[in-house]
Amino acid sequence: MTQLLGESTYWRGEAADAFREALDGDLPRQLRNAHRSVSKAAAKLRGWHDDLVGYQATARRYDTRAKLDAAALMRAESHHERARTTNVPEPELKAAGDAVTRAREALESVRRLARELEETHRVEAGRVAKSLNEATERLAPGEPGVLDRVLKWVDEDLGDFLSDVSAVVGFAAMVIGPLFPPVGLALLFVATGASFGALALHLRDPRVHKSLKDGLTKGEFDADFWDCTVTLTGDALGSVPGVAAVAHGAKSASAASHALGALGDSGGIASAARTGSSAFTSGATIAMDGLRQVENPLAGWALRSTPDAVQETVKYTLTGTGAITATSHLPVFGENETVDNTATAVDGVRAVVDDGPSAAAKAAHAWTIIAR
Template sequence: MTAASSYPHLGFDPVPGSSDLVRDVHRKLSDCAKEMERAHSKVTKLMNGSYWEGDAAVAFRAQLEGGPLPLNLKNGAHSVDKAARQLDLWGMELEEFQRRAKKLDGEAKDAREALQRARGHADEAERTAGKGDSALHHANNRLTAAQGDLDDVLKRARALAGEHEETARRRARHISDATYRLAPHEPNAWDRFTDWLGDNLPDVLSACAAVLGVIALLGLTAVAPWMLFLAAGLLSGAAFGLRVGDPEVLSSLEDGFTKGELDVDFWGNLLGVAGDFLGMLPGLGAVAKGAMKAPELLAATAGPVGEAEGVLTLGQKIAQAGARAGTSVRTLGVSIRTEAAAAEGAVSLLSHPRVIGGRLAPIVEKVDRPATLLGAGTAVYGVVSSLADALDSGTAKTVTNVLDGPRTLGVDVPATAGALHFLLRGAGEAS
């Protein structure tokens, strides 16, 4: 099959490429990266003496000591994994480009058929009507319009081809950047930092949000707790957006729910997405409620509008409009601050008087501070472990998940529910 035959009515292939081939290469690169990661892990354990002991092991470690193999394996795995992720993104983009091309090919088919009909009508009118006849004029207009419709479809197809080419170049550039760091090339400090930050940004944002919660809890700064509350919600929202926009995270969650692959990565991703979602909801709710109540507050505090306003000069009217805009912004800020401060102080749903008569309130009060510290501790540990290979292990991730799971379910969910209940129902019922 030729390229043009895939889109016969366009007459050319605006989006060349095989998505099946891209998926196959992506799978092979992903498998290669995983094997290199396993090899690096085994070599590291051999170097640490945790797998192999005796004279032969000592001799083996002496040969590797200070050598490039562990670092090259680590850099190679990282680079191949980055290249695989770029291929995965290109595969999704290529499928979308080809879907759009198929749609354009269908439009071109309809436009060519309409053009053929219009040309037939024009030829018929020219044979049967004289010059200047209205029927001939109308037929020629239809022919011109049909040709314009086809030209428009082909123009959009050429634009799609340009978009496809630009995206392909960008992905190729990213893959080239990734493979530049393959062994024996060692990235410099700035490259290592930017690579690390790009790979771990959601975890960094989540850890910062958790640390802000600790600062607010312990009163370690003069900044008002409600400001820390909103800042933590903003960071959690950004982390949540990054996580749900990461194809690897979505693939891990999908495999866990649909294929039963409930591995360490699945639980880590699930808890990360859930924690960020719960962290952003109270702040988002406070902003939303503050914005909705701001007009009411503004109306209550605004002075009466006098009839003299009609005789103001243009400059005075502009100044007055500016003052009103400034007042509206300040009122919105006050309204959001009020709701944020109220939500920040809202109690957990488990402390609500209607939940087992409020008998859980003393327990919740005792658990709240340790749970906050624990959450910040595991979040910070996750960031630090991404920097130190010695801390990054399957056992450590499992322990972190075991600690975060009950805390998220038993503390974060009721706390978020309490804050949302407070925002939705009011202080009288939620406190």
Template sequence: MTTPKPWPGMFDKALDWLTDNLPDILSFTAGLIVVAALLLSGPLGWSLATVAVLMLTSSAVSLTALAFRLSDGETWESLKDGFSKGELDADFWSNFVSVGADFVGALPGVGAVGKGAYTGIRAVLGGGTATTLGQKAVLLGTNAMDEAKVVVSLDNQLVARAVRGCTNPGGAAKVVEGTSGLVGVGTSSFGIYNKVVDAEDDGVKDGTVAGIDGARLGLDAGGIYGLVRHIF
């Protein structure tokens, strides 16, 4: 009698785990891309176009993670109970911070593409040089990339105010933003690791991670002010 191989069952379990934790994995991936973009724009001095592409990629990943989170019934229930019933427990704050972080992460790319498409459409309708469908598509893509370059060059107003007394405010701002990104990658990897090893949920660790990420969310949201002013 042949003993059945465990691989099909293990594959199904692994696939189920990936499906259940996909939003967290995507958020972790987006964080890694943001850190890479900060490094490339700082010490390594890569081109603005490369950094803009990374920003657009990170925003697309964050937007996908946000869509998965908002499609999850348990997340909605936790957020709804927190706002309507005052159940502001660790689970609520964890979901609130996760949704907020993905939303803030998606905004730069959405804003750049949206304004780039808007200006491109205005140029096409205004009788610009683009005549064929291909030329119009190239024009829209070029405008979106131009806007992305502007967006990655915008200062985080909250960080800028905090470091304006430093000898090198620009360098200090990069350090603050880079540290924030690395901390975000660390907390994300911590959460994923706990799920990999199926660690017991005592609420304390979730609350601590949510508190750290909540502080980061407030810091990252400081960059949204400049983004909103640029778009509108």
């Protein structure tokens, strides 16, 4: 790297500056730290190798000695048994018994040494393992955990993150809304706001531009093209309620300001701002609450002859499926092309049979209340 930096001094231009900045930043320090970390670890492993070779040699000696002592014990026990059954003199019988005792003690001694060696091996192995971990302290960076990967993904793919938030929060609003209407309404504002933010970010994303351009101009209708198309469509359809609510809120604020002026209120700018803000919030809330109650006309027509329970199940299933596909490509689940393509296909179908008709019905309803 030092050589590269030295040779690049003759290179001029933006690319050269970017090259030198990349090499002269954190990378050299990280490489030096990695070298020191690996060197420390290598030294520990070399020492452990030498210790392990010695332990293995000692263990082999103990194993050989234990076999010999076990054989000696069997012979001593056999001799003692013959002496006991043949009525040999007492001194000879006692000597045979003492021989058995000594053989047992010898075997137990070598077994004790083997257990001590095993414990020494265990302690030293733990010490070496700890020293290997310490070799990375303040040197080698740790492997990123799940939270680190998720935060990195959010930072690099904020648009996708907001799309996923919109889908999940929208489903939560549908579930919670009937039980706690104010909470469900607040969640709807969050969901539509997230969709609008995702749409704005995706429209500015060069990758999205290139994929759509290649598809429309070169006929490259690959998985990336359809993924970008479905994502933008979902973001746009999810933004409809939010745009409509804001538009109605702005109309209400404008009407309140005109009414305040007609009454000749002399409260000044602060009074006008409070009145306009209150009217905007009230108007947006009323509009969003009305949009929340607009059903999917296509599903309603297709299921018109079915019981209410079936219609409710289909409604929750369609929205819940969107929440599931939204989380399918999170980094905690890894990258799986089959899963991603399946999620894109499912979202495309949902856009046609659920999101699209629902957004159209909501837009029509919003136009009705705004045009009053």
